[in-house]
Amino acid sequence: MRAWSMPLGRWFGVHLRIHYFFLLLLFFGVLSTDLAGIAGWRGVMLWCILVTAVLGRETVRALTAAWHGLSVRSILLLPIGGLFSYASPEMAEQAAEGWPQIALTVAGPIANLMFAGIVAALIAGATAQVHIAALPIVTPSHLMRSAVWLNVALAVMNCIPAYPLDAGRMLRSTVARARGVTQATRAASGLGQMLGIAAVIAGVALLAIPNTRIAAGISPWLILTGFFVFIGAQLEDQGVLFQSVVETVRMRDVMLTQFSTLSASDTLEDALQRAVHSMQDVFPVVRGGTLVGAVSRQNIVEALASEGNSYVQGVMTKSFQTALPDDSLVKTLRRILGEQGAQLVPVMEGERIVGIVTPQNLSQSMGLLNQSRRLRRIED
DSSP states (O other): OGGGEEEEEEETTEEEEEEHHHHHHHHHHHHHHHHTTOOHHHHHHHHHHHHHHHHHHHHHHHHHHHHTTOOEEEEEEETTEEEEEESSHHHHHHHTSHHHHHHHHHHHHHHHHHHHHHHHHHHHHHOSSSOTTOSSSSOTTOHHHHHHHHHHHHHHHTTSSOTTSHHHHHHHHHHHHHHOHHHHHHHHHHHHHHHHHHHHHHHHHHHTSTTOHHHHHHHHHHHHHHHHHHHHHHHHHHHHHHHHHHTTOBHHHHOBOSOOOEETTOBHHHHHHHHHTOOOSEEEEEETTEEEEEEEHHHHHHHHHHHOSOBGGGTOBOOOOOBOTTSBHHHHHHHHSSSSOOSOEEEEETTEEEEEEOHHHHHHHHHHHHHHHHHHHHHO
């Protein structure tokens, strides 16, 4: 998901990202206006209206989530809406059940319809020369009218039971009661992808109808809608597939077993020399064989630069949680990605450290583990 998106900063504690397909739409919008002999800035403004419509609905949904006590970690903006990432798996489960789910489902379409109504009222009050229902309803030549219908389109589209649209999430929740969340998400994502492909095929078929102004006006938007529904469903499908794989992984499968430790009585200069000859970013700190803290390479360098040489125990963090070799990776991810964060998760057998997991090594270990499992399946 992150690989195909760019960050827009952190706003009120929420990381906002925009998918690169938005930039593709901007390119085609400017290109199409130039080919039609319309000023290019109008294509840019039409794109800005779409971004604003999506951002507005997702802001309302984020506020709705906060009202129900759900903390949103990040939002990925797609032309069909947004994909939420919550602060914890527990919150993600709460968002898919009961009243929070219903509120999040209706909040987006209501927000879009309200905004469309406000703009339509402004048009009606300002002039009688602009006809709201005139064709084409979305065009760079009439930006205010386009603002109305883009918001209406987003509202109507999210009432289609195609995952990851709002109504599609309700469908997934219904199926999940009988088949479980993972199977329900896979089924709903598959349905969303099929409906997306069907919309693209229908849009292409409409282009074949000669001399039909309505078909010519609807066809491009139907193709784009189907394409983005397909992409959104595929992103969710990949996410749930990763989750289903993670649930089968234990700490012993991904932990580093070859690692270095530091003593609480080591000087920072000695610790830095150890760090130079190690690939570790974070080191367990022990005192007499007992784990007492953790210190990162960056903390060592910063302490040396600001305070000069001292002892590791003065800069180490004492806030850490341990895990057992048979703990699930999901449990560890909750610790690493929780609100407090974690630089290091030591894996213990009794009082002995048998491995460590850090955010830096986790993705690499998971990639190698997946390759190992894939090779074993091929051999079998």
